[in-house]
Amino acid sequence: MNHRRTQVAAAAGTALIVLVAGCSSSKSGGSGGGAKAPTTGASSAGPDLGKAVINPGYTTKGGTVQILANANFEHLDPVQNYVTNSGDIGRLIYRTLTFIKDTPGQKPEIMPDIADKLGTTSDGGKTWKFTLRHGLKFEDGSPLTAKDVKYNIERSFASDIYKDGATYMPDTLVNANNYAGPYKDPKKDLTSVETPDDYTMIFHFSGVQPDANWMLSLFYTAPVPKAKDDKQSYDLHPVASGPYKISKYTPDKSLVLVRNPNWDPASDPNRPALPDSFVVTEGIDLPTISQRLIGNQGPDVNATTLENSGAIQNGDLPKIRDAAVKARFVNGATPCIDYEFINTQKVKDPVIRHAIALAVNRQGVQTTYGGDLFGAITDTVISSTIAGYKPPDLGLKPGGDPDGAKKLLAGKTVPTLHYGVSSTSVKQKTVATQLQNDLKAAGITLVIDTIPGKSYYKTIRSDAAPDMGRAGWCWDWPTAASIVPPVLGLDSSGKSWNSNNFSRLIDPVLSPQITKLASSTDSASSVGTQFNDLTNKLESTDWPLIPTIASNDPNVVGGNLQNAGVSTIFAAIDLNTIGVKH
Structure with missing residues (x-):
């Protein structure tokens, strides 16, 4: 099961998102280059835990990545694409502001x-102006304009239809006329996003947004041509603006991406686009994926995989020590906390929630x-690379404390x-069984209910949500404001x-x-x-969750793959930089 960015996930339900560590908050912000996030560490998981990149420096185009x-x-429609594995695919298909x-x-x-450059603000961060590159096209050759970007942002306001995507836009933009998306009242306009011409966008936020440049990198700013929008069915054929387009997609079976002939590499220095194609084969059980790699x-x-932890099974770990396999082993720290x-609406007593936390053997989970x-x-959902990080003292023993819980x-x-528990995750099922035993030792009965893997996050958001479950959160940009x-x-x-709470x-x-x-x-x-x-304070008084693992993403990749490393954003092998020796 994949996180997102959901974790899959999420959106801040606040009027203002302050980026704690970003460096793009200057009033001018007008250089064509980028701003770095100085507080995040390198993507390597640490000494002796694997290479950060395998075969770096490869620049030859061609080949197919399996x-x-x-x-x-879950989704390929950019307005709902908010899970790590589909996000890694998504940025090959569509571009963002x-x-x-x-x-x-x-x-x-x-x-x-x-x-064409980072946005600028003239009023301290409430209003941001962007100018777009000229000559960009969709896969069918039609021009890409500011109105196409705005249209997808408008779609993110249709919460009655799109329930799984990031909600930063409806949460932060001015909405004086109660705009609710382009479908309910097509005559209404999202007035807080102006498009005075085809190459200009002006955003009006309800609060100061010093780091709007980071926020506007998410997929709700991927352009969608209004004429091609067929609501939920758009998941099957999002129109490409990036280097690859969908050639064939049969859900639960396969996805084939091929080069988009109307993508201009000269206009896109961010995407090397080395392979000629990507072929995704679905329906393979995780142990088989591990064995094949x-x-x-x-x-x-x-071949590679986008499954968490490279689908590596515990029984396969000794094989990684083999020199031929170790040469193809890569590992990187991710933005994700498991x-x-x-569920505080079902388990209402914080004392009981505290007891559950005490009983859990997190060492066993690890x-x-x-x-x-x-x-x-x-001990926290905030990554140690985030500015202001200070681990709490929750009083939890790594091996659990059933007597203290009793x-x-x-x-x-x-x-x-x-x-x-997700039906597709062997590890999650194993952890669930361990938790069942942990709570039994404290006198609590835990029943394990299986949820179809492809609808796991949808279920835990719904009225049918269980009392407990596993989740993961991967920050959207490197600050606590995109986590808490x-x-x-x-x-x-x-x-x-x-x-996503x-x-x-x-x-x-x-x-x-x-919120304040x-x-x-x-x-x-x-x-x-x-x-x-x-x-x-929330974690140690309300006990709404039990932090377990700050995740790495170890992977074994096929011997022909080059530039193979873990994406800091998507917690999987970075498809954007990968190449194929052929």
């Missing part, structure tokens, strides 16, 4: 993409993942709890939980503080520290 996949992509360049082994930086036979010499959420190679135990539960009646509001905050109304936490005192902090005009470092302190 991608071995377990399940179908700006682009987070996250070359493996290097720090992420924000670059212009459809825009290690085996490196036939067409698999050109955690066990507790072992199931494969040990340090796959990630480190963490003491907390003295005199309390705990009903049978239900844990949702989505994972623990409120929606844009301020009355309910954010769609799977714990459904609403703390009457602390939740509004998340997102509108803070304090310094970036101060905001980062405040977000961190607020998160630590």
